[in-house]
Amino acid sequence: MKILVVGNGGREHTLAWKLANDSAKPEIFCTPGNAGTAGLGTNLGFGATDLDGIQGWCAENKPDLVVIGPEAPLCAGLTDVLEADGIRVFGPSKAAAEMEGSKQFAKEIMKAGGVPTSAYETFTDPDEACVYVRERGAPIVIKADGLAAGKGVTVAETVEQAEAAIRDALEGNAFGDAGSRVVIEDFLVGEEASILALIDGENVVMLASSQDHKRIFEKDEGPNTGGMGAYSPASIVNETVLKKVKEEVYDRTLAELKKRGITYKGVLYAGLMIENDQPSVVEFNCRFGDPETQCVLARWDGDMLPAINGVIDGNLSEEMIRWKDEHSVCVVMVAGGYPGDYAKGEEIENLGKANAVDDTVVFHAGTALDGDKVVTAGGRVLGITSLGKDLPDALSKAYIAVETISFKDAFYRNDIAHRELKRLGIDLNNE
CATH class of the missing domain: 3.30.1490.20 (ATP-grasp fold, A domain)
Structure with missing residues (x-):
């Protein structure tokens, strides 16, 4: 069985890792991939938005499945192109991917469907x-x-x-x-959390909750980034919140999309603000989040392929997914200067020692191979992900691994999961 994973970030390394460990033992290809995916299979030379190149490779090599990681190729219509050639694809169509491709479109869907979100206006x-x-x-x-x-x-x-x-x-x-064009939204008060859901056009199965950390500095200060770390599960997403997310967010959104003739098949990420057990949607993404994917897939118990096939075939069910009881943490190591200008090509040392820490996997994001060396190739470089019997245990393992790794001007936050720790009565003096 051949599987092609499209993309080169931490999310794609995580997806490739999970699929490579499936009991079906598929042969993994990634394009363009990174130094981490190179250890799981074969990296190809096509960029994620090189639709013609990817289409040509698929026509020649006939993969059994293509999993599209990033938003850009989804919004460009890669799913539509490959499906027209008879290729099985995990990822929404171009029309459905507009839920991320245009914030105005997503807001229109939410407003028309009665999905809780902030007031907004759009301007040019x-x-x-x-x-x-x-x-x-x-x-x-x-x-x-x-x-x-x-x-x-x-x-x-x-x-x-x-x-x-x-x-x-x-x-x-x-x-x-x-x-x-800019969308101007009222500021939402509350605490953020993330829910990923698999959708087969009709059925919605929500995945384990998580919480991302967007700001570059501790105490959630500084500019927004792609994500500095995450943990799962997030206790703020309790059963009451989960029920509301399913009914008020996913069911209403899908109903409104259907009214417009759009069928959503793939993963839909809901970035939420939660206040007094009421979730409101901050944003939708048409793909797995990063670094939430690292935490969530680390806790996924068993094979992922049955659920992916369920999405494609329209027979997705809750029984296809099981969760480990452990907690998970992902700490992102970034290049100095990120999210502004940063250097590339710095050698990364001690990756093997970090991967040897119990229940820990170092997922690559902005990395590349330079001969036998692994070097930095992006702003977010690595996502060190650990499982533990509880949150403090997972955090301890993750930071032991983080402190093992070195590259010039490496930077990371020391306060991942600080809100959850505070709820547990563990004060890191980060508030």
């Missing part, structure tokens, strides 16, 4: 947008409408910050075409 004129911000006040959230690699969101603490973000996007072309 910077002066009109600034007038709106002055009327609404701060804090307020400015988002580039299109795909901006996790960097198109500004949580503005003041009106002045909001206006600067608006002008950066609409006048300064900070996000290219993705920022030619």
Whole structure:
């Protein structure tokens, strides 16, 4: 059995790792992959958005399954292209992927479907947008409408910050075409959490809860990143919240998409803000989150392929997924300077020692091979992921592994899961 995983980040290494360990023992290919995926199978030379190259390789090599990791090829229509050639694909269609490809579209779906989310308006004129911000006040959230690699969101603490973000996007072309339109949202109060759900067009199976850490610095300070770490499960997502997420978020969203003739098949990520057991949607993603995937798939007990096939074939069920009782933690190591400018090509040392820590896997994100060396090749470099009998146990293992690894100007947060620890009565003096 041949499986092609499209993408080169931590999410894709995690997906490839989980699939490589399936009892079906598939042959794994990744494109373009990274130094981590190279240890699981064969890396190909196509970029994730090289639709023609990927299509040609699939026509020649006839993989049994293609799993598309990142949002860019999904929004570009890779699923549609491959399915037209008779290839089995895990990932939503181009039309369904607009749930991430356009924040305005996602907001329209939520508003029409009665999905709880913040009030918003959309603008292409910077002066009109600034007038709106002055009327609404701060804090307020400015988002580039299109795909901006996790960097198109500004949580503005003041009106002045909001206006600067608006002008950066609409006048300064900070996000290219993705920022030619901005969505301005009211600031939601509460605590964030993430829910991933597998959807086969009709059936929704929610995966284990997790909580991401977006800000670069401890105490959740500094600019947003693609994610500095995560843990699972997140106790703030209790049974009451889970029920509301299923009924008020997923069921209503899918119903509204169906009204518009869009069938959603794949994974749909709901980034949530939770206040007094009421979830509101901050954002939707049309793919697995990163670093949430590392935590969630580490806790997935047994094979993943039956659920993926269930999504494709339309017979997904809860029985296809089991969870380990352990807790999981992912600590992301980034290049110095991230999310701004950062160096590449720095040698990463002691990866073997880190992988030898009990119940720990070092997932590669921004890495590459330079001869026999593993070197940095991106802003988020590694996601060190550990399982433990409880959260403190998982954290202990993860940080032991993190402290083993070294590369020039490596940076990571020391307070992953600090909110959950506080709920457990463990104070790290991070609040």
